[in-house]
Amino acid sequence: MPKSASRGTLIDTMKLTRFAERFSRKTGILELMDDLGRAMDGRSDMRMLGGGNPAHIPGVNEIWRRRTAEILANGVELEETLGNYDTPQGKHAFLESMADLLNREFDWNLTSKNIAVTNGSQMAFFLLLNLLSDTDTDGLKRKVCFPLCPEYIGYADQTVEPGALTTRPAKIELTRPGFYKYNVDFEKLNVTPDISALCISRPTNPTGNVLTDQEVARLAGIAGERNIPFIIDNAYGAPFPNILFRDVKPYWDNHVILSMSLSKLGLPAVRTGIIVAEESIIEAVSACNAVISLSNGSLGQVLVRPLIDSGDILRLSKNVIRPFYEKRSKSAVAALQEAFGDDIPYRIHESEGSIFLWLWLPELPVTSAELYERLKARGVLVVSGHYFFYGLDDPWAHADQCLRLSYAQDPVKFREAADIMADEIRRVMDTGK
Numbered sequence: 001m002p003k004s005a006s007r008g009t010l011i012d013t014m015k016l017t018r019f020a021e022r023f024s025r026k027t028g029i030l031e032l033m034d035d036l037g038r039a040m041d042g043r044s045d046m047r048m049l050g051g052g053n054p055a056h057i058p059g060v061n062e063i064w065r066r067r068t069a070e071i072l073a074n075g076v077e078l079e080e081t082l083g084n085y086d087t088p089q090g091k092h093a094f095l096e097s098m099a100d101l102l103n104r105e106f107d108w109n110l111t112s113k114n115i116a117v118t119n120g121s122q123m124a125f126f127l128l129l130n131l132l133s134d135t136d137t138d139g140l141k142r143k144v145c146f147p148l149c150p151e152y153i154g155y156a157d158q159t160v161e162p163g164a165l166t167t168r169p170a171k172i173e174l175t176r177p178g179f180y181k182y183n184v185d186f187e188k189l190n191v192t193p194d195i196s197a198l199c200i201s202r203p204t205n206p207t208g209n210v211l212t213d214q215e216v217a218r219l220a221g222i223a224g225e226r227n228i229p230f231i232i233d234n235a236y237g238a239p240f241p242n243i244l245f246r247d248v249k250p251y252w253d254n255h256v257i258l259s260m261s262l263s264k265l266g267l268p269a270v271r272t273g274i275i276v277a278e279e280s281i282i283e284a285v286s287a288c289n290a291v292i293s294l295s296n297g298s299l300g301q302v303l304v305r306p307l308i309d310s311g312d313i314l315r316l317s318k319n320v321i322r323p324f325y326e327k328r329s330k331s332a333v334a335a336l337q338e339a340f341g342d343d344i345p346y347r348i349h350e351s352e353g354s355i356f357l358w359l360w361l362p363e364l365p366v367t368s369a370e371l372y373e374r375l376k377a378r379g380v381l382v383v384s385g386h387y388f389f390y391g392l393d394d395p396w397a398h399a400d401q402c403l404r405l406s407y408a409q410d411p412v413k414f415r416e417a418a419d420i421m422a423d424e425i426r427r428v429m430d431t432g433k
């Protein structure tokens with residue numbers, strides 16, 4: 001077709017819809033996933049502390065190889081896995097296995113009607129956040145409230161309705177020299193009538209925080225009193241992948257929508273999220289699945305179901321995955337401490353779970369976004385902290401002073417990255433820009 005000067009790209013010439021405006025722009029999660037995909041493609045020599053890719057743990061990979069071989073050897077299982085659509089709720093056998101596992105472990109009295117599968121838990125949040133935040137039939141704009149900001153970047157741009165997420169700044173507790181922890185500031189929580197749900201990630205992405213059992217019980221109490229859902233994102237939690245370094249109890253009641261995922265077990269590419277909730281929520285999620293995807297990918301469900309039934313998934317999480325990340329976390333903290341010495345003012349959030357360290361540089365003379373660019377130019381990929389501070393009522397200087405660092409990849413590369421970070425931070429502190 002001849003090029004016409006008056007024509008731009010198709011998206012320019014298309015009348016921009018609200019949906020196109022919301023979902024086709026450049027977002028933090030796009031930058032993060034784009035960096036991640038490029039750095040992980042095997043041809044990059046970037047030191048990869050960005051993104052949330054799980055580690056490739058040999059003892060875990062061995063199990064996926066074994067399970068794949070079993071499926072291949074069993075012709076019927078392979079054909080059924082690849083050749084059939086599931087119900088929009090998920091594979092019935094998988095839903096039963098999940099309910100049984102959670103009942104055995106936590107005595108939650110669930111049935112398969114309390115479980116739904118989605119194409120990754122990111123998709124589950126897209127559905128849940130849009131189901132819960134919009135202008136209601138009385139004209140009230142309903143919002144989902146995140147009581148502990150900074151919170152997961154992946155929620156930030158998910159709602160069709162702009163301004164539908166509201167967050168509350170965390171209270172900072174200085175725990176010991178060089179470390180700190182975020183707590184929920186209950187005095188400022190203020191759950192106004194337009195709040196349609198509360199939501200937290202526990203362990204928290206990006207900070208590695210784990211809300212205490214008391215905080216969770218108090219938030220659940222508030223949601224119960226108001227009769228609104230309390231969404232707990234358990235992508236890193238118990239019983240799998242169990243990347244939890246604190247002894248806390250998982251929580252579920254009828255107001256709770258618990259989100260789980262196979263990704264951090266080491267299976268991000270099979271895109272399998274799991275929702276545990278009251279039956280009406282499961283029916284709504286299943287209805288959305290049918291409209292949007294017909295059904296979910298089945299491979300993840302087929303790969304892990306025997307491990308769920310045998311309990312091997314618990315042993316794997318407890319004996320292999322958790323110790324692996326706990327060791328990596330300790331080595332990453334030591335690398336930062338050695339590289340940063342006594343001259344760089346910094347604090348690390350207490351590492352209580354997940355696969356990230358959260359670094360606070362209270363005297364940084366440039367923004368974290370600028371530091372991200374400088375580090376990228378020197379071969380170190382991190383995530384700028386400002387993306388995790390969405391939905392606040394008032395500006396907060398702290399939002400430009402933090403970095404998220406993944407410690408899932410090679411510790412030798414992490415140490416190299418820590419040295420380069422220290423050098424670059426010293427440089428900006430010396431010059432003031």
Ligand SMILES: Cc1ncc(COP(=O)(O)O)c(C=O)c1O
Pocket residue numbers: 052119120121122123152154201204205233235260261262263268271272273
């Ligand atoms: C807290 C949290 N929730 C949800 C997700 C989405 O994960 P997935 O869609 O792979 O299940 C992630 C991914 O990193 C996450 O960290």
